Amino acid sequence: MTQGDLEGKVKWLDNYQKVKQLRDALVWLPVWERDKRAFIPEAKFKTSAQGGHTGNLISHRSLLHEGRLVLTGTRSSTENTKLIDVYLFLFDEFLHHKNQEKQKALGWSRTKPLRLPQNQELDQLLKEGSTFTVLDQPVSLDRLQLKNIDQLNASTGLPHSFIIMHQNRYQQCIGAFILQAPSETAKRAWMSKIEDAVSALLKQDSQQQRHKSASLWLESSQI
Numbered sequence: 001m002t003q004g005d006l007e008g009k010v011k012w013l014d015n016y017q018k019v020k021q022l023r024d025a026l027v028w029l030p031v032w033e034r035d036k037r038a039f040i041p042e043a044k045f046k047t048s049a050q051g052g053h054t055g056n057l058i059s060h061r062s063l064l065h066e067g068r069l070v071l072t073g074t075r076s077s078t079e080n081t082k083l084i085d086v087y088l089f090l091f092d093e094f095l096h097h098k099n100q101e102k103q104k105a106l107g108w109s110r111t112k113p114l115r116l117p118q119n120q121e122l123d124q125l126l127k128e129g130s131t132f133t134v135l136d137q138p139v140s141l142d143r144l145q146l147k148n149i150d151q152l153n154a155s156t157g158l159p160h161s162f163i164i165m166h167q168n169r170y171q172q173c174i175g176a177f178i179l180q181a182p183s184e185t186a187k188r189a190w191m192s193k194i195e196d197a198v199s200a201l202l203k204q205d206s207q208q209q210r211h212k213s214a215s216l217w218l219e220s221s222q223i
Contacts, residue, residue: 015062018063018123018126019058022063022132025126025132026058026131028133029134061092063089064091064092064197065089065194066090066122067087067121067190068086068121069086069180070083070086070179071083071135071179071180072161072179087132092141092200092201094141095138095139095164099132139166143168144165146194146198148162149163158178158180159184160182160184160186161178161181162187163178164177165177
């Protein structure tokens, strides 16, 4: 076994253990809690409309990048900009954003961020028993558009920011997320990682079709 093979096995094992821990820490809210417009009266139907199976969601995925960001959004044009602290996960097929909560907390606690290196922060959060509540459906990388907010526009109050646009199969935008990184370096790292992941997935799709079951969870009436 070469040194490269050994390093590859160590990297695979580290990813496997981290994804396994993360799978147990994910909380997917039922549709009627995520979307107040949804009304499902019968209990038997609510059972089938429960949140996604987190085991199927991230099992056998590679976690490429993760870290804290601020999600900027408005509910309507008349409301002030709403800032939400989120933890973003970039996997090899999709992008996922979640609220990070303490195990015994009912909602997001706006505490000071941990001053740990990015690759150690997730490990520390998992050791502390933190959970991650899914905010929205994952964004498949082959239906993602990445937009930079340059420094000129950043002067409006959005420094170190970029935009994730979620498109459906008809090339219509069904979601837009403005994400603010803690620094310009962190922002460039995120954009580079996302661009590389998108390119790798599109190259893979052009060479061989992905297994059908791998993307079933991505499909919905909106996509």
